[in-house]
Each structure stands twice: as C-alpha cells, then as structure tokens.
Amino acid sequence: MAIQNSLKNPPISAKIGMVILVVFIFFAIFAPLIAPYGEAESIGKTWASPSAEFLLGTDNIGRDMLSRIIFGARMTLGVATACTLLSFLIGITMGLLAAVAGKAIDQILSRFVDLMLSIPILVFALMILSMFGSSLFTLIITIGILDSFRVFRLARSIAINIVVTEFVEVARLRGEGLWWIMVREVLPNALPPMIAEFGLRFCFNFLFVAGLSFLGLGIQPPFADWGGMVRENGRAIAFGIPAPLWPAIAIGLTTISVNMIVDWILSINARPSGASAEM
C-alpha cells in the first residue's frame, strides 16, 4: 500500500526533476518549432548581452544562445541516451550470461572486465577516439561499450542471486535452454533494480559526452551541443560575459533532475548491493 502511495505521490524534488526533464525532452523533439532562430543562423553581434530579442544573448559568432540550447538538447540528450541504451544492452546480456552459463564463462568475462576497467575510462575513450575520429557513430559505440563494463558488474551481481532461486532450478530441470533461462527467468527479476541504475549511468554518460565535447573530441560542429557550446564560448568568461554558463547550467540541471528522480525511485525499491552511485 505504501509503495503504491509513493508511486502516485512523488516527493516535490522528483516532481521538479520530472518537469525540467520533460521540458528538455520537449526541446529536443520540437526544436525547430520552438527555437526563435535557426541552429547555425548568425544574426547578432558577438556575445551580445541578453535582451528581449535574444533572451540569453548571442554566442561567439553571433548565434542566438537560447536557440542553440534548444537545438543542443537534441544532440546532447540523444547521444547520451543512445550510449546508455547500448551499454545496458551489452552489459545486461553479458552479465546474465556470466551468471547463468557457468563458472568458466563467468571467470573469462569477469577477468576481461577487470582488465578493461584497469585504465581510466576517459583515457581509454581518448585513445580510441584518436584512432577512429569522433564521428557520431564511433562516439556512441565507444562510450556504450566502455560503460557496459560497469553495467556488467551490477547485472552479474544481481543475476547471481537470482540464479540460485528455486524457479531457475526448476527451469533448468525442465530442460530449458540457456537463452530461455536468461530472458524468461532471470531478466524480468533483474530489471527492476536496474531501473535506478539506468538513470545514474545516463548521468555519467551525459557528463562524459559533455566533457568530451568540451575537449573538442565529442560531438562535432556544425551540430549544436551543450558541451561544445561551453568550449566555443569559454573565452567570454574572462571578459565577465556569462555566455558559457548557460549551456553548462543546462547540463547541470539535467543531471540534477535525473538524480532527483533516481533518488525517488531508489526510495521505493531498495538499492541492490554492488551498485555504486558515483564514478
């Protein structure tokens, strides 16, 4: 009963988070309809201050900041979502496989993941992107795969507790195949605790993509994206112009919103062991 109540009445922080997130998603979907100016339209002076005409001022080559942020929501949110989806697809599949398929495969997969996590993820991503270039495709694949190692660890630790339950035992005795056990028996029970993790991994990937774009190695121009916009306008800050802060605020607002929603979800179903909120 208590659970249903808290589902219907999220705390105020979660409501705020949802509203902000919905606004950004709305921006992302209907960008051309909402934005007052075009994505790459140069219409004002360099770094004009906020006015009725340009609500957040203009950027380093005179494009409307607000329009760029609205268009930027597309790329920034889209790429981070794609990365997280890919990482969960790979991570959960491999994690369940490791838990279900027996000791040998578990050892191979787990040691492999240990190895891959022995290099900081940023350094790893920089190496790979330098070899393949930062096309949208390689960016998503690289981050998706690198992030999947962490999802793997969580998925495996959850699935290992499910594999020893009676209903999986029954399925094994019934002679069901590996795939059936993974998808029909373990997966439905492993998913609920993974939902909160999805939000946290999304935050991590979102900040990671923004960081790479800020370094000039993520999403490439002419696409507007929030990390890249901070980079383009970085020099303005030395003149006291807050231009790079707007996209940075948008990035911060998104992660804080997702975090507030995740906190609410976590308070409904207790967090499994082995999960880590940070890093």
Next chain:
Amino acid sequence: MLRLIMTRVFLGCVTLFAVTLLIFAATEILPGDVASAVLGQGATPETLAAFRIELGLDRPAYVRYLEWLTNALQGDLGIAMTNKREVLATITPRLYNTLFLAGYAAAIAVPIAIILGIIAAINEGKWIDRAANILTLGAISVPEFFIAYILILVFATNLGWFPSLSTVYGDMGFWQKIHVVALPALTLTMLVMAHMLRMTRASVLAIMSQPYIEMAFLKGLPRRRVILRHALPNAAAPIISVVALNLAYLIVGVVVIEVVFVYPGVGQYMVDGVSKRDLPVIQACALVFGGAFVLLNTIADILAILVNPRLRHPR
C-alpha cells in the same frame, strides 16, 4: 600479512603489464591503423604504404609491442610526430606540473573531506548533514568546467584575486606558483571533496550501525566516547581506501581542468595529442595515467590490508 601484501604488489604488476598491452592494442592493433588515421581520407595507396614502412607498421604486432615496451621501460617514449621532439623530454616537466596540481588539490581536499564527512555522519539527518548532502550532490552533478567557469567569473574576473589562466614557468617561485594555480586546484578540490565526503560519510555510517556501537550506547557511554573510541578507529580503514580511491579519480579529473585553465600538464598534452593524432604522445600519456591509476589502486588495497587487523590473517 606480508604474503597478502606481496600478492597485491604482484597483482599490481600484472595489471600494469595488462595496461601496457591494452594501450598498445587500442592504438595499434584495432582496425583502421595509424597510417590511415594520420594521413586521412586523401591518402593514395602508395603514400600510405610508404608511411606504414616509415612507422614500422609492416612488421608483426608482437615485435612492435615488445620493442615499444622495452623502449618505454628504458625511458625512451619515442618521438612526437608533430614537432619531432622527444616525448620524454616534453612529458617530464608536464608530469611534474600535473603532480603539483593534484597534490595541491589533495592537500586541501583530503583533510576537509574527512573531517566534514565524519561530522556529517555523526550528525546524520541534522541540518549540517543535509547541507553537506545537497552541496556535494550539486558538485557531483554539474560538469567540472561549470565549477571552473563560476570560479573564474567570481575570483578572476570580478574580484581579480587570481589569474584566469594558469601559465606556469620552470623558474617560478613556489608561492607564486601556489597563487597562479589556485583556481584549478580549487576546482579540483571541490570535485574530489564532494566524492570523498560522501563516501567517508557512508563508511562512517556503516560502522555506526554495527551492533557493537549500539552496545556501547546501551552501556550508557557518552556519545563523545562512543564516537572517538569505538567508531572512528574502525572507520580508519574504509576512510583510507576512500581517500586512495579518490586520488585515483583526481588523476583523471585533471584532464578537463587543465584544458580549461590552459595549464601545461599531462592532461592537456594528451588532449593535444589526440586532436593531432600524435600516436607516441597518446601512448605515453595513456601510460602515465594508466600507471598512476593502477599504482594508486594498489596502494589503496595495501593500505586497507595494513589498517584492518581482520584482513591481516586470511583464512
């Protein structure tokens, strides 16, 4: 205990070896080799072939790996493709700069984070704990360059206390350096402190919920004594590993911050190397970061063994 520590050291060495393998594999064995990456789309097959021979790419991968590894072990990190200078000569002063920045940040962050973490934990649910929770969550949620730009706007542009770009020279005095590097160090401090504070708080709270703490309270001991004599000595082990873990994070967090402040460290060198596709530079920087990461993680493990009496005698 000595055996346990030796195992950790050995494992650390194995990991380090694996890291070199991984770096080499990621940069040279994956499809789309260096030659075509450097020359780009417009390269003709002839120039591509000539360039491959110049780089030695016509030889088998394991030969090149062994050569690269033995050279790196002897301190020869190769020659940068873009400016034809020795990578080692460039990277050494930069490594010193990066360590200076990281050490600076750690010197501020570690004591504050531990003290505040403990204070937040023993005042769980009170206003100071909530304030710490909101502030650290905020610091973790916003990108590092946001904190950096806010600090620049306030302390460099408006107040004019510190320079907004942290250019350091070799012959700069120590205190002058401390002044110039203040803003990047402060940014890094806030980032690491947030993580460290949260993890310290969590590990102290985990100990405060142990049965023997409850027993101490039930015996009627004053709160002060329970915390100082019963809880904190046992919290030392997790806190030390939290610190070491976050220092490993600091090593990587340095990359973006160095770029924001145009600070001449290894992180910026690597980002430059990546955008110019300068392979020896990328490999060397990855080696430095990977090595530091493994080293700090191994130290964290060893310290955890040393501090925790229960880990000293494995069954």
